[in-house]
Amino acid sequence: MRRGVRLWGRLGGAALSLVMVAVLGFFLFRVVPGDPVVSMTRGRPTTAAMQAELRAQFGLDRPLHEQFFSYFTSLLRGDLGTSFTFRRPVADVILERLGPTLLLVGTSTVIAVGLGLWLGVRAAWRRDSAFDKATTGVSLTLWAVPTFWLGMLLMMATGELFPSRGMRDTDTAPDFVSQALDVGHHLVLPSLTLVAVVCAEYMLVMRSSLLEEMHAPYLTTARAKGLRDDLVRRRHAVPNAVLPAITLVFLRFGLVVAGAITTETVFSWPGLGLLFYDALTGPDYFLLQGLLVVTAGAVVVMNLLAELLYGVLDPRVKVV
């Protein structure tokens, strides 16, 4: 009974956040300066009548509350509207870009999380060792470096070794293996940049939370039982120390969908980050709203998952 109530409470909270995001998304981008109809017709001779017709077509001539009402009701039906710039349904545009983003940001995040947590554990377990000092120093430096600069630096340093623009070459053979190899080849530089930049976050969180646990009495108990040092670490220290990192990791997984605006722009990766950047220059209201709803939705869902998982990993927390 209680469990059910708590679970519904969590779900209700998540749903409420999503509604807030949808409302905010609508009004937020209406404040962005710029007239979408003017930028849609830029470079072409237009009359006032044509502009008015465009406004009517996208419903921009109606009062704000009517626009909001129709936006919100179609959102509930899963319809995100039509993009001004692409002249296609927003949902289609986003879906098309979702794949590349998941590939790039997803892979990089998984690698960065894995590497960061592992490095953090190693560094904390041998605190002040050369390994600890080196990893902390290097990852902090990379964390501090501007992403676009690191990306450009990598491009220059690797020369012609890896492609630096786009996701695939036009002249690659259409069979799966060559396509996959080509995409993988294009993936190297942008994902390397992303991993290098965000890895420090996980590493430092893991390191400091393991350091907090290092003197915990239950580790002495484990040693006294005769456990090997690496078992003490794996079975006892890490399961406790990893808890604070869980929330961070899942928030990041949620943000995967947002793409990586800087990296995607630098490497012209056709993902959601680049799409966001393009949509802002419109401003393409419906596309921006759609992107915001999708990104925020992913974060909210991931956060919910993190809370549920937390309840499984830490028996002291009653989530559901």
Add this chain to the structure above:
Amino acid sequence: MLELRNLSVHYGHKRVVGDVNLTLAPGQTLGLAGESGSGKSTVAMSVLRLLPRTARVEGEILLDGDDVRTMSWGRLRAVRWASASIVFQGAMHSLNPVRRVGDQIAEPMRLHGTPGSVRELLEQVELSAQKARAYPHELSGGQRQRVMIAMALACGPRLVIADEPTTALDVVVQAQVLSVLTRLVAEQDLGLLMISHDLSVLAQTCDELAVMHRGELVERGATREVIANPRHPHTAALTAAFPVIGDPAHRWAEQAPQPEPLLRVRDLVVDYGRTRAVDGVDLTVGHGEIVALVGQSGSGKTTLARTIMGLRKPSSGRVIFDGAPVPVKGAALKAFRRQVQLVLQDPASALNPRHTVRDAVAEGLRVHGIRGDEESLVSAAVERAELRPAELYLDSLPHELSGGQQQRVVIAGALVLQPRLLVADEPVASLDASVRGEIVALLLKLRHELGLASLIITHDLGLAWQIADRVAVMHQGKIVEQGSVEQVLLNPTHDYTRALLRAVPQV
């Protein structure tokens, strides 16, 4: 079975243990007594080579004839828990919080290939087999300590080291845990090395007693002999520090005349959800009177104190302070709180580690916006708490002070607001025997000089005997008995009071 020869432990240049010689035969029980910092826990940890890397260990530690110091890591791991195991203090922190206790008990058995079942081990310590599926936080303090004992016996060791196994448990639970431990040690003919700061606990469980002081073994002999005729002055100080209920020499409070009531609690009820934590309590504290509220953990005494201080709203009933009901909000509540100050059990966690003594004491003044010369008010309060001269302490951080000094800082922080009632929750429970006496004397002096009334919450009946004018015994949310100290502690009328008194270990 265990033999320590000239054991010395240094941290850098600091010697924490010096030249300790000790032997323990199978089936023998030895108590190792001493205050915090005496090196007794260091000795225990050195037996299984569990000291941190920075420790330099000299001498010989022979476990069944083998020197632990020179063993290979592989041999050492095989010896750990199988030859000797440890019941650690504070089972809450010594058990892994995210693993089921059954797994934790089974872990060393799998590791050392010992046959046996977790169910049987739990039955030995009088816990039901279902408890194996519980996590540490789901168990009570006494149950957790039994789990520790079951775990220590999992691999059939011949030596068990118990490091303060019952500290932080209340008397009744302490008596239960001690009886389980002594029964198992006798049944399985184990050697027991028991470490405690509490001589009465050791007196009850051990045949022999060794006393440590500043890293050295100062006395060793049969328990009765050592306690009855201590040869070393430190041993004498230790035995004298624990009050004996009924002994007039340990009764420090002078008789106070029947005072006017300062605080009156009338038919107070406090509910937590569906649980009734405080159930119809009537209690009075007079001007300048010291009242001890005794009871086991979970009896509702802390909830009662929080409600008296206006930190919790009562479900029904009234709290009347100085003739007026305690205000429930706003400036009036703030003004009331100034008059009632709290002293907590563990000064190390009650003080902010990054605040100097000056900040810690002055905080109350700042919160209440009291004008005036902050510096002189703070100095006066610090000196009242007998940290003299105040200038020596004002810029210290808590970790630079001893436990007793820290508790004085907490008391100074209360005194600076010139309160009329002090609510003290186990004010001496985390302090050493010698310091404990000083803090008790300080509380009595404050009453004498300032007319400060105190409500002392404790499970320590000895403390009540030492300091209080009246005692109220709390059980399951109700006050089952109250009256003058002599009346309640010497001629108890309620069964629960008798049970509490029976559980107090006797020296």
